[in-house]
Amino acid sequence: MKNIGEFYIKTIKYNLATNLSWLWYLPAMFIDFLLTYPVLRWSKRRKAGMAIDKDDGLILLLLLVTMGCWAVANYLVLPQHAHLLVPSIVVLTASQLVYMLS
Numbered sequence: 001m002k003n004i005g006e007f008y009i010k011t012i013k014y015n016l017a018t019n020l021s022w023l024w025y026l027p028a029m030f031i032d033f034l035l036t037y038p039v040l041r042w043s044k045r046r047k048a049g050m051a052i053d054k055d056d057g058l059i060l061l062l063l064l065v066t067m068g069c070w071a072v073a074n075y076l077v078l079p080q081h082a083h084l085l086v087p088s089i090v091v092l093t094a095s096q097l098v099y100m101l102s
Contacts, residue, residue, distance in 0.1 A: 035070060035092075038063035042100045060100070067093040 038059050045056065067089055074085040 031070075034066055038066065039096050039100060060097075063093065063096060063100075067096075 041062075042056065042059050045059075071086050071089045074089065075082045078085060
């Protein structure tokens with residue numbers, strides 16, 4: 001193989017789903033972790049009885065940044081379904097914010 005980069009591009013572009021086989025859940029689980037971490041961190045701080053401070057503002061910012069990145073990724077990868085995916089991400093973000101701020 002002359003160019004390993006070409007091989008990786010072809011593998012990812014055409015055969016990623018079949019190459020992952022039954023391990024497809026690992027990237028899905030990682031994405032789920034990234035999207036739910038801010039709520040988990042917020043919940044742990046509230047359960048510990050910590051006062052709301054600058055760290056909580058950063059947690060809210062993290063939530064907005066991760067959900068924004070997820071919305072942009074969905075829009076770029078599946079533009080034909082963006083009218084369904086992006087509003088659902090907005091609803092998910094809003095529900096997480098309501099949970100966190102109530």
